[in-house]
Amino acid sequence: MNETLIDARQLSRHYDVSNGFFGGSSTVKALSEASFTLQAGKTLAVVGESGCGKSTLARVVTMIESPTSGELILEGHRIHGDEAMSDEQKANLRASVQIVFQDPFGSLNPRQTIGRILEEPVLINRPDVSKSDRQQQARDMLSMVGLRPEHYDRYPHMFSGGQRQRIAVARALMLNPRILVLDEPVSALDLSIQSQILNLLVELQERLNLAYLFISHDLSVVKHMADDVMVMYLGRVVESGSSEEVFGAPRHPYTQALLSATPVADPTRTQTRIRLQGELPSPLNPPKGCAFNPRCWKAEARCRTEAPSISGEDTHPVACFFPL
Amino acid sequence: MPLLDVRNLSVEFKTADGLFKAVDGIDVQVDVGDVLAIVGESGSGKSVSMLALMGLLPWTAVVTADYMTFDGIDLATCTARQRRAIVGKDVSMIFQEPMSSLNPCFTIGFQIREALKAHLPLSRSQRQLRAVELLEQVGLPEPERRLRAYPHQLSGGMCQRVMIAMAIACKPKLLIADEPTTALDVTIQAQILELLLDLQKDTGMALVLITHDMGVVAETAQRVSVQYAGQKVEEQDVEALFANAHHPYTDALLAALPERASSKLLPSIPGVVPGQFDRPAGCLFSPRCAHADDVCRSTSPKSASQELGLARCHYPLQQGVPLRGDV
Numbered sequence: 001m002n003e004t005l006i007d008a009r010q011l012s013r014h015y016d017v018s019n020g021f022f023g024g025s026s027t028v029k030a031l032s033e034a035s036f037t038l039q040a041g042k043t044l045a046v047v048g049e050s051g052c053g054k055s056t057l058a059r060v061v062t063m064i065e066s067p068t069s070g071e072l073i074l075e076g077h078r079i080h081g082d083e084a085m086s087d088e089q090k091a092n093l094r095a096s097v098q099i100v101f102q103d104p105f106g107s108l109n110p111r112q113t114i115g116r117i118l119e120e121p122v123l124i125n126r127p128d129v130s131k132s133d134r135q136q137q138a139r140d141m142l143s144m145v146g147l148r149p150e151h152y153d154r155y156p157h158m159f160s161g162g163q164r165q166r167i168a169v170a171r172a173l174m175l176n177p178r179i180l181v182l183d184e185p186v187s188a189l190d191l192s193i194q195s196q197i198l199n200l201l202v203e204l205q206e207r208l209n210l211a212y213l214f215i216s217h218d219l220s221v222v223k224h225m226a227d228d229v230m231v232m233y234l235g236r237v238v239e240s241g242s243s244e245e246v247f248g249a250p251r252h253p254y255t256q257a258l259l260s261a262t263p264v265a266d267p268t269r270t271q272t273r274i275r276l277q278g279e280l281p282s283p284l285n286p287p288k289g290c291a292f293n294p295r296c297w298k299a300e301a302r303c304r305t306e307a308p309s310i311s312g313e314d315t316h317p318v319a320c321f322f323p324l
Numbered sequence: 325m326p327l328l329d330v331r332n333l334s335v336e337f338k339t340a341d342g343l344f345k346a347v348d349g350i351d352v353q354v355d356v357g358d359v360l361a362i363v364g365e366s367g368s369g370k371s372v373s374m375l376a377l378m379g380l381l382p383w384t385a386v387v388t389a390d391y392m393t394f395d396g397i398d399l400a401t402c403t404a405r406q407r408r409a410i411v412g413k414d415v416s417m418i419f420q421e422p423m424s425s426l427n428p429c430f431t432i433g434f435q436i437r438e439a440l441k442a443h444l445p446l447s448r449s450q451r452q453l454r455a456v457e458l459l460e461q462v463g464l465p466e467p468e469r470r471l472r473a474y475p476h477q478l479s480g481g482m483c484q485r486v487m488i489a490m491a492i493a494c495k496p497k498l499l500i501a502d503e504p505t506t507a508l509d510v511t512i513q514a515q516i517l518e519l520l521l522d523l524q525k526d527t528g529m530a531l532v533l534i535t536h537d538m539g540v541v542a543e544t545a546q547r548v549s550v551q552y553a554g555q556k557v558e559e560q561d562v563e564a565l566f567a568n569a570h571h572p573y574t575d576a577l578l579a580a581l582p583e584r585a586s587s588k589l590l591p592s593i594p595g596v597v598p599g600q601f602d603r604p605a606g607c608l609f610s611p612r613c614a615h616a617d618d619v620c621r622s623t624s625p626k627s628a629s630q631e632l633g634l635a636r637c638h639y640p641l642q643q644g645v646p647l648r649g650d651v
Contacts, residue, residue, distance in 0.1 A: 049509035160596045190365035191536065192612075195580035195592035202588050217510065220539070224582035224590070261514035263539025265581050267562045275518070276511045279479050 002039035003075075005179050005211045006061060009035050011070035013056050017284065028283050030056040032235045033070065035310075036228075040178060041205065043212040045226035045243070047219065047258070051280055053235040054215045058181045061213060062099045063090065075178065095125050098172035102184035104164035108156040114167055115152040118142070121174045137174065145170040146200060162193035166200065173204070181213045186221060198225065219262045223247050231255045234283060234291040241316035251316065251323040253296050290320070298322050327530050328354040328377070328415075328498055331391035335369070335376050338384045344600045346385075347373045348554040354498065354530045359521070361533045361545035361562070367597050369554040370534045374500050378417055379407050395497060413443040416491040420503040422483035426475040432486045433471030439493045458489040462519060481512035485519070492523060499524070500532045505540065517544055538581055542566060550574045553598050553608045560633040568643055570628065570635035572613045575644060607638065615639055615646045 013031040018024075031053040038044045046054050059065045060072065063079065072079045074093055079085065085093070101107040108117060118138040122129055129137075139149050145166040156164060165185060172180055185201070186194040198221065204210060216222050222229060223243060230240040231252065239252040250256045257274045278295050281287055290308055293299040302321055310319040335347040347369040354360050364370045376387045377399060392400040394415060399407065419425040427435060436455045440446055446454065452471075459467035462485040475483055484504060491499055501520060505513035521544060524531045533544060541548055542562060549559040550571065558571040569575040578584060579591045595612040598604060604611050610620040625638045632640040632647075639646035 049511060162596065190597070191538070191577055192365060192580055192593040193596065195582075195590035196594075198582065199589050199592055219510070220581065220583040224585055224588075257511060261511045263513075263517075263537065263543045265538040265542045265566065265578070265583060267542040267566050269542075273514060273518075276515070279481055279512060280509070 002041055004037050004039050005075055006036070006038040006213070007071075007073040008037070008061070009071040009073070011035070011057070011060055011067045011072060013053075013060055013065060014068045026284055029235045029286070030283065031060065031067075033310075034230075034232075034237050036230055036237070036240065038179070038211045038213060038228075040211050041209045042227045043205070043214050043225050044228045044230060045214040045216060045222040046230050046232060047216065047222055048232035049217065049258075049280055051234070051283060052232040054232060055183060056235075057232075058099060058183050058213065058215055061179075062097050062181050063094055091125070095121075095175040096177045097179045097181065098175065098177040099181040099183060100165070100168050100172050100185050103188050104161055104168050105188075107168055108164055110156050113153050113155055114142070114147075114159075115139075117156075117167065118171055118174055121171065125175055141170045141174060144173070144204075146196075160193070161189050162196055165189060165193075165197050169197075169200065169204070173208070176208075177210070179211045179213065181215070183215045184217070185214075187216065187218060194221075201225070219247075219259065220264075231258070234281065234286055236291060236319060237310055238292070238320070239316075239318045240310075245316045251312070251318040252292075252320050253298050253322075253324065254292050256324060257295075325396070326353040326355050327358075327395055328352060328532075329391060329393050330377065330389060333373055333376060333387070333389040333392065335372050335381065336386045336388075338386070339600070341600065343386075346554055347376065350551070350554075350556045352377075352532075352549070354532060356497065356530055357524075357528050358530045359524060359533065359544060359546045360531070361535060361541045361548045362551060363535060363538065363541055363548060364551035365536060365597055367553065367599070368551040370551050371502050373551075374417070374502060374532065374534060378411050378415065378500070379404075380411075380417075409443075412439060413494040414496055415498045415500065416494070416496045417500040417502060418484070418487050418491050418504050420506050422480055422487050422507065423475065425487060426483055428475050431472055431474055432478070436471070436486070436490050436493060439490050443494045454493070455489075458493055459486075461492070461523070462486075462489045463515075464489075480508055481515065484508060484512075484516055488516075488519065488523070492527070492529075495527060496529055498530045498532065500534070502534045503536070504533070506535075506537075513540075520544075538578065539583075550577075553603070555608060555636060556634070557609070557636045558633045565633070568641075570633040570640040570642070571609075571637050572615050572641060572646070573609045574635075575641055576612075576614070607636075609637075615641075 011034045015028045015030055016025050017028055019026055048054050060067050066080055077085060077093055115138050118141055119134050122134050142149060142151055147166055186197050214225055226243045229243050229246040231238050233254050239255050250259055257276045260274045276295050287294050289305050290303040293303040308319045308321050310317050312318050330352040333347060333350045336343045336345050350373050362370045375381050389400055433455055437451045440451045440454055455471055456467045459470055464470050464485050505516050545562045548562050548565045550557050552573050558574050569578055576593045593612050606622045607620045607625050610616040619638050625636050627634045627636050628640045639648050
């Protein structure tokens with residue numbers, strides 16, 4: 001049985017936004033009541049369109065931000081709430097949750113050599129490691145992610161996008177984390193490079209028994225990588241379940257629409273596309289009732305007044321009054 | 325005669341380190357009512373070749389072509405005035421970033437009417453009517469109110485609809501869409517692609533779709549041209565291309581799609597697209613090709629026959645197996 005590394009219960013993150021001098025303030029519910037678990041060696045994919053709270057979730061899980069309510073339990077340690085841990089303990093725990101960002105051009109400091117970039121996390125978090133050990137670790141890591149030792153002294157601009165993403169992965173792995181948050185790790189890469197990075201991630205997961213929180217909007221990549229999938233819409237989880245269940249038999253109308261809107265590289269496939277009207281509503285002013293009701297073709301009076309909570313079968317819950 | 329006929333188009337950029345060939349001998353033919361997709365990775369010259377047609381490249385670019393005509397007009401030799409009369413009227417273009425290709429200082433109504441004013445002999449009130457009609461055509465609700473809005477007041481999907489409205493304002497014969505949906509979400513992408521295809525069917529214009537997304541290609545195009553490092557490596561009808569790719573690059577690219585994968589590890593293409601200083605001798609794809617031999621590494625291949633998808637390869641593939649010797 002694999003150890004549960006992340007246990008999130010009803011995680012919420014709300015932001016107060018000022019509406020100007022006379023406007024008072026309003027609340028953006030970037031993330032509402034997200035609950036999920038992630039085991040070692042598994043991949044949980046978070047899917048949704050822009051503004052659905054995917055990245056907020058990443059920031060909360062990596063402890064960059066603290067949730068406004070709810071509980072986050074990492075490796076059995078409760079991070080927030082009553083029995084909260086000391087800042088020192090938190091700092092230690094932080095090392096075990098690392099993140100890889102979307103844009104490998106923006107996330108590496110152009111003025112540092114690759115060696116320096118890789119050593120920095122160790123320098124900060126494990127100051128007692130000797131210089132030679134640190135350098136050795138960085139060189140070992142370079143070969144682990146498929147780069148050559150001579151890349152140690154080079155600068156980020158000398159690398160292509162795919163190689164930079166390898167460096168970003170290497171940096172995230174320097175502190176031997178157990179959880180890796182991958183925030184759109186391949187969406188800035190070309191197709192031929194994308195498969196190299198996905199393969200690298202699969203290999204590393206098998207080797208190091210890493211848990212991945214894989215954030216992506218590309219459903220074909222998610223289908224390939226994920227064990228479990230969580231679909232989000234406007235800050236809420238609308239459906240979650242194993243990859244086979246969600247892709248094979250989607251229950252929420254939004255999931256179904258998302259799947260049908262994703263282009264499939266097969267020209268002989270006959271299209272049965274669900275046409276979604278309109279766009280994602282503003283999170284500042286979400287619709288009453290179910291957030292998806294203005295775009296949903298199955299919406300009835302109840303959907304417009306009452307918000308459905310996520311419920312249903314244990315393995316494949318859905319937040320909809322009329323699940324498919 | 326094709327609507328757009330370009331033979332052996334090359335574009336070179338003068339850089340501090342000498343000439344860089346971004347587009348290398350590309351042929352494009354588009355007939356009335358065609359939907360052609362140009363596919364390639366970044367740096368394959370797909371945008372630059374279309375910008376060259378439109379005359380939108382900076383002065384550092386040197387454009388050469390044996391032949392470059394649109395609707396009987398020679399684009400290579402025509403004057404700037406003649407070109408301006410065509411561009412935006414008979415040929416128009418949609419760009420990738422809808423938010424940044426609209427001018428933030430003017431209302432979208434002004435920007436749409438400007439396109440009409442430049443090309444059509446309409447009065448002020450007729451232009452306003454036409455602008456309303458256009459926004460209705462691209463599916464924006466409340467067109468009169470939207471015309472008074474500024475780009476920042478609209479979402480990305482709405483801005484792209486406005487861009488499309490501007491592009492089709494003068495009923496073009498050819499619409500070039502350069503990655504029209506890359507910056508948009510999937511559900512919005514589906515709406516925009518559907519809109520483009522509907523417009524194409526209704527008006528009978530030709531559509532050139534530049535993209536890197538094989539899924540978009542499969543669902544929209546009739547014909548596909550695959551580019552690699554500035555060269556066209558293959559051109560086929562869409563079904564044929566996905567069923568039987570003749571160039572090893574196309575074949576490898578299709579195999580690398582996660583949805584076609586049969587195992588957890590994807591078949592990947594080693595290495596990277598060659599840049600300015602590491603262009604290989606011989607076939608440009610040879611360092612990354614699984615089937616390359618010494619011939620590939622020394623001499624640059626010619627395009628194969630029409631049946632073999634014009635594959636620019638010494639040993640075009642037939643059902644994934646290279647044909648050796650007899651080609």
